[in-house]
Amino acid sequence: MADSVMASDLVKKSFRVNKFPHIWCPGCGHGILMRAVAQAIENKGFDPDKVCIVSGIGCSSRAAGYMNFNTLHTTHGRAIAFATGIKLARPELHVIVITGDGDAAAIGGNHFIHAARRNIGITTIVFNNSIYGMTGGQYSPLTPMYDLATTSPYGNIEQTFDLPRLADAAGATYVARFTSYHVREGIKLIEKALDNKGFSMVEGISQCPTYYGRKNKKGTTVQIMQWMRDSAVDIKKAREMTSEELSGKFVIGEFKNRPALEYCHGYQKIIDRIKDEKRKR
């Protein structure tokens, strides 16, 4: 495997093993995604002292506490706003946000689009399990239409966000999606997201067998992951498919990689210009 360290070494190095067992249910996809993030950081060879993991509130956001970096577990929806402060105050840090679909796209939706618009150097990984897991299965802005949740007992009549398109339109310079089935691809995508100096958004589709899966009769975790395997289409392939062929499928892979001036760099230029003008005077 291309991974630079064995899984068990990675666990010892990148996780706070004394905080295990974690709080997640058996079969939850969040642990798989968390490991993918840790592996990507490891593969990049970042100094762990310079890595910050910032999260909001939710099952997904609990990942931060298990990871052996500078970790900040904030308030619901606000992780990206806290992360903006850290990044701008100390641009040399690698600032990574781990957030849920509710955390990022409902209560935190405004921060999400504005951080993307500023192209500030934050890598945001959205653990999308199509539901509010932590509060017991209410619908989120990413719950598919007509699906069931504890607050949509007759079926959800709201449209979902398409996060990659939202991030792209808002100005993110790197955008990708993977699933908890496609971990190897996911690690590569997160590495590229970490390479991008500006705002990156990687959506990781996760499974919540406890609430979303059970409510919607999606079967066991294995069956949900088989569904991910069979329904995900890589973007390169999807470009050659008709909309009929794509119906019932979803697209994964790299949606956008178009670097642009990062916010903190832009700010530093102002500081340098003022210093320069002062010197000349």
Add this chain to the structure above:
Amino acid sequence: MRLMMGNEACVEGAIAAGMRFFAGYPITPSTEVAEKASERLPEVGGKFIQMEDEIAGMAACIGGSIAGQKSMTATSGPGFSLKMENIGYAAMAEIPCVIINVMRSGPSTGLPTSPSQADVMQARWGTHGDHPTIALAPSSVREAYDVTIRAFNLAEKYRMPVMVLMDEIIGHLREGVDLPEKPEVEILDRKNPDCDPADFRAYEVPEGDIVPLMPGFGDGYRYNITGLIHDDTGFPTNSNIVAGKLCERLMKKIEDNADDIAQYEITDAENCDVLVLTYGGTARTVTAARKAAPDSGFRMGMFRCVTIWPFPEEALRACVRDNNIKHVIVAELNYGQIALEAERILKNDAKVWHIGKIDGDILYPNEILNKISEVIKHG
């Protein structure tokens, strides 16, 4: 001598105190704080960012402090309401930062350009849960400078959010001020650990210290910060014992040091007929009334709070007892918020009266004098 408004003096004080990060969202009558910060910070190598809302402004301000920079935000009324959840986060996670709230007339959008002092109880209890609060209120442009420096010092010393409760009167008041080249008080900084990172316990209070040591993210101590109840190591726990201990420690660090935080000014309290308790911009009205009082045939004392929270209760009680004062009038631009506090503190010592306004106007000296006459006549 420079002519400047209170809002600008705040920024100068903040920079003198070492503020190098500001995140906020514009709102009348605090906007000049953000404007001035955006101009001044890059000149000193600091950073300013206008966030998408006040919630984000507060969050980014806390983030800046976690990254090791002294950080500030500024707002008024509606924005102060939006900041509340994250102010509680800073109190719980013990993150030093300064919040300037230039009080305007409410409730809701209210009278955006008019003064008030009606956020004093919100400052104390606005965020949910029991938590400590430090709030200071300046009464002049020069004091806005000094109080902001002090706010940073207290934030760093006690590791918590500190509020500067300006009001529109002081925020927009222009006065000629002489600002010192260098701050006249010692500038305090949070204490960093120097132990082996492996031995670092992020929320353990070292012997002889008031608060835990605080490294910045990136300094080599990889620790966890959370708004959940956490143990000495900074990780969440559901233990009632740990929860009780943590919450009590947060309250006690302020309670036990109330004397250090208290700042107030007592004028003409000896042999006065009535003591007027006031703060912020209203103290200027009360001062004018006090000077005119002898002509009205009575002696009036003034107790001016600079520290609003924790309320300087020992000092107020002592002032009333030592001078055998029987009547205390609280003058403030609200429906009687600090008057309630004074009633509680002085219930065995003096009768407490209130004079206030909630129509967006200020109090005038003759209104204070009339109130005193009324109290003397009927009291």
